[in-house]
Amino acid sequence: MHSKRFINGKVFLGTNETAFADSLTVVDGKIAPDNAVSEPDEVIDLHGSTVVPGLIDNHTHPKYIADALHGAACTPPLVNSIPEMQEALRHTPEYGKGADVWIEGWGFDESKLAEHRSPNRDDLDQVSTTQPIFLYRSDCHSSVGNSRALELAGIDENTPDPVGGKIEKDENGRPTGFMREVAASQLLIRSKSALSYENDVKNLVNSSGHYLENGIVAIGEMMGRLHPYVSLKLYQDAYKAGFKPKSAIYYVADEVDGPLEIAQTDRLRVAGLKVFMDGSISGETAYMKAGFPSGKKGVCLTSQARLKEIIDYARANHLQVAVHAMGDEAVQNVIDVCQDLDPWLDGMPSVRIEHASLISDQMFEQLKKTKIGLGISTQPIFFFAEEDSYRQFLSKDQLKLAYRIKTMEKEAPIVSLSSDAPCTPWAEPDSPFYGMYAAVTRKTAGGGTINADEAISLPQALLAYTRDAAIMGGFTQNGTLEAGKDADFVVLNKDLFSQKADDLTAVHADQTWIGGELVYQRK
Incomplete structure (x- = not known):
C-alpha cells in the first residue's frame, strides 16, 4: 500500500457547487478518507493552490487533434487570409518531405478570411503539387485537398458524390478540392490514413501531453472509425506506447x-x-x-x-x-x-x-x-x-x-x-x-x-x-474527489473561484495527476 496526503489546499470535491476540503488523501491511486491513513508515505504541501477533479472532454476528436498538433492552425488570430494560410502550411514540419507525406492544416472559416471564400485546390497547389495537402474547415465536416490529395484519393471529374456529402466542382465539372460534409471529407481522410497507420499511432501518443496540460484526464472520441482501420486498435496501440487519458470511443x-x-x-x-x-x-x-x-x-x-x-x-x-x-x-x-x-x-x-x-x-x-x-x-x-x-x-x-x-x-x-x-x-x-x-x-x-x-x-x-x-x-471513476474514485485531479495556477469571470482564460493547469501519479508539470 502506498499513500499520499495533499495538505494546505483549496480542494473542490465536485459533489456540488459548494463542497470543499483543505486536504486530500490518496491510497494506491484512489481517493481515500483522511482518517484511512495515520502516517502517509508522502505529504505534499499545496501551498494554498486550488485543486479540482480531473476535467473531462466527452465530445472531442483526438485523431483530428493528433493530426492538427503537427499541422498548421489556419484559424484566427493566427491566419486571416489565404496567403497567410499558404505560408502557415509551408511552415509545417512535413513541408518539403516525400511525395507521400501529407501536409495538414485545420480551422479555416471562409467568413473570417479576407477573401470571404474557401481555399481551393489551386490555392493549395501553390504550396505544393508534389505533396498531398489536407485542410479541415473549422466545423471538421468539410475539407479541402490539393491536386495531389485528390489524385491519391482517386477523385476526378467522374467521381460520384458519396451519400450525405458533395464533391464540389466548377462549371467545367473539375473538382475544386472542396469536400462538403463528413462523407465527402472521408474520401480524403481514408486515403491519408491508409498510408500512415504508424504515424497515426505516434501522433496520438504525442497528443497525450496536450490533454494533460489542459487538465483533461478523460476524453470521448466522437469519430470512431472502422475503415481503413479500427479505431479501437489505434487506441490500444497508443496506450501501449504511453497515451494517458481515459478514452471512450463512439463509432x-x-x-x-x-x-x-x-x-x-x-x-x-x-x-x-x-x-x-x-x-x-x-x-x-x-x-x-x-x-x-x-x-x-x-x-x-x-x-x-x-x-x-x-x-x-x-x-x-x-x-x-x-x-x-x-x-x-x-x-x-x-x-x-x-x-x-x-x-x-x-x-x-x-x-x-x-x-x-x-x-x-x-x-x-x-x-x-x-x-x-x-x-x-x-x-x-x-x-x-x-x-x-x-x-x-x-x-x-x-x-x-x-x-x-x-x-x-x-x-x-x-x-x-x-x-x-x-x-x-x-x-x-x-x-x-x-x-x-x-x-x-x-x-x-x-x-x-x-x-x-x-x-x-x-x-x-x-x-x-x-x-x-x-x-x-460513463466515466464512473471520475468527476468528483469522493472516496473510492480514481485520484485524477488538477492543481491550478490560480484560485478559479476568486477570479473575475473575465480572467478565466488566464487559468491553466500547473499539475495534472492520474491515479495519484504526477503526469504533467507546467515548466
Missing part, C-alpha cells in the same frame, strides 16, 4: 453493419454510436425549421426511421447513442424519435444530443417530458469563436435560441460542456477554461455578447466539465 453509426468488438477496461471503452442528423450553422448546413434567412434549409443527414434503427442496435448491444444535432429541426427529430422510448443504460443517458445549438421553449417542454431522459453535451466555444457566422447566418429570432445553457441546466436531465475540438476556428479550441469563460460570461472572441441571460455560474460550468461530464460519458 460513426453508418459504418457499423455487424457485431462490434466492445472493449471495457478501466482506461478504454467502446462506449457508443455517433449519428449525424445535420451539418453546421457556420456552413449553413444545420437542419432548420424555418430555414436560414438566405433561403437555405440545411441538410438532413439521418432520417427518423434510420435513427430508430440505430437506437435499436444500440439497445441490443448496450451502447449509448450520441446524436449531432445543431439546427432546431434536427434537434426536433431527435426528440420526436425518443419521446416515448425507455432507457436501457444505468447511470448515464441512453441517448444524448450533441450541440443542441438551437432549442425553443416549446422544444424544451417536449424534451423535459421524454421518458428516456435525453442528455445534452453542448459547446460554448462555438458561439465564442463563431459570433460572426451566427450573426450572419441566423435571424435575430433564431440567434435568441443559440446555446441556451442556463435553460438546458434547468430543463434537461443532465448537461455537460465539451469542446468538439478542433472543430471551431480558434487556436485553443479544447481549452476547458475558454469553454467556462464563454458559458459564464457569454462573451465572444470578437468582444460581443450572445444571449447574456443564458449565462451560468462558474461552479455550474466546472461541474459540467467534471461531475456531469463523467455521468454523461
Whole structure:
C-alpha cells in the first residue's frame, strides 16, 4: 500500500457547487478518507493552490487533434487570409518531405478570411503539387485537398458524390478540392490514413501531453472509425506506447453493419454510436425549421426511421447513442424519435444530443417530458469563436435560441460542456477554461455578447466539465474527489473561484495527476 496526503489546499470535491476540503488523501491511486491513513508515505504541501477533479472532454476528436498538433492552425488570430494560410502550411514540419507525406492544416472559416471564400485546390497547389495537402474547415465536416490529395484519393471529374456529402466542382465539372460534409471529407481522410497507420499511432501518443496540460484526464472520441482501420486498435496501440487519458470511443453509426468488438477496461471503452442528423450553422448546413434567412434549409443527414434503427442496435448491444444535432429541426427529430422510448443504460443517458445549438421553449417542454431522459453535451466555444457566422447566418429570432445553457441546466436531465475540438476556428479550441469563460460570461472572441441571460455560474460550468461530464460519458471513476474514485485531479495556477469571470482564460493547469501519479508539470 502506498499513500499520499495533499495538505494546505483549496480542494473542490465536485459533489456540488459548494463542497470543499483543505486536504486530500490518496491510497494506491484512489481517493481515500483522511482518517484511512495515520502516517502517509508522502505529504505534499499545496501551498494554498486550488485543486479540482480531473476535467473531462466527452465530445472531442483526438485523431483530428493528433493530426492538427503537427499541422498548421489556419484559424484566427493566427491566419486571416489565404496567403497567410499558404505560408502557415509551408511552415509545417512535413513541408518539403516525400511525395507521400501529407501536409495538414485545420480551422479555416471562409467568413473570417479576407477573401470571404474557401481555399481551393489551386490555392493549395501553390504550396505544393508534389505533396498531398489536407485542410479541415473549422466545423471538421468539410475539407479541402490539393491536386495531389485528390489524385491519391482517386477523385476526378467522374467521381460520384458519396451519400450525405458533395464533391464540389466548377462549371467545367473539375473538382475544386472542396469536400462538403463528413462523407465527402472521408474520401480524403481514408486515403491519408491508409498510408500512415504508424504515424497515426505516434501522433496520438504525442497528443497525450496536450490533454494533460489542459487538465483533461478523460476524453470521448466522437469519430470512431472502422475503415481503413479500427479505431479501437489505434487506441490500444497508443496506450501501449504511453497515451494517458481515459478514452471512450463512439463509432460513426453508418459504418457499423455487424457485431462490434466492445472493449471495457478501466482506461478504454467502446462506449457508443455517433449519428449525424445535420451539418453546421457556420456552413449553413444545420437542419432548420424555418430555414436560414438566405433561403437555405440545411441538410438532413439521418432520417427518423434510420435513427430508430440505430437506437435499436444500440439497445441490443448496450451502447449509448450520441446524436449531432445543431439546427432546431434536427434537434426536433431527435426528440420526436425518443419521446416515448425507455432507457436501457444505468447511470448515464441512453441517448444524448450533441450541440443542441438551437432549442425553443416549446422544444424544451417536449424534451423535459421524454421518458428516456435525453442528455445534452453542448459547446460554448462555438458561439465564442463563431459570433460572426451566427450573426450572419441566423435571424435575430433564431440567434435568441443559440446555446441556451442556463435553460438546458434547468430543463434537461443532465448537461455537460465539451469542446468538439478542433472543430471551431480558434487556436485553443479544447481549452476547458475558454469553454467556462464563454458559458459564464457569454462573451465572444470578437468582444460581443450572445444571449447574456443564458449565462451560468462558474461552479455550474466546472461541474459540467467534471461531475456531469463523467455521468454523461460513463466515466464512473471520475468527476468528483469522493472516496473510492480514481485520484485524477488538477492543481491550478490560480484560485478559479476568486477570479473575475473575465480572467478565466488566464487559468491553466500547473499539475495534472492520474491515479495519484504526477503526469504533467507546467515548466
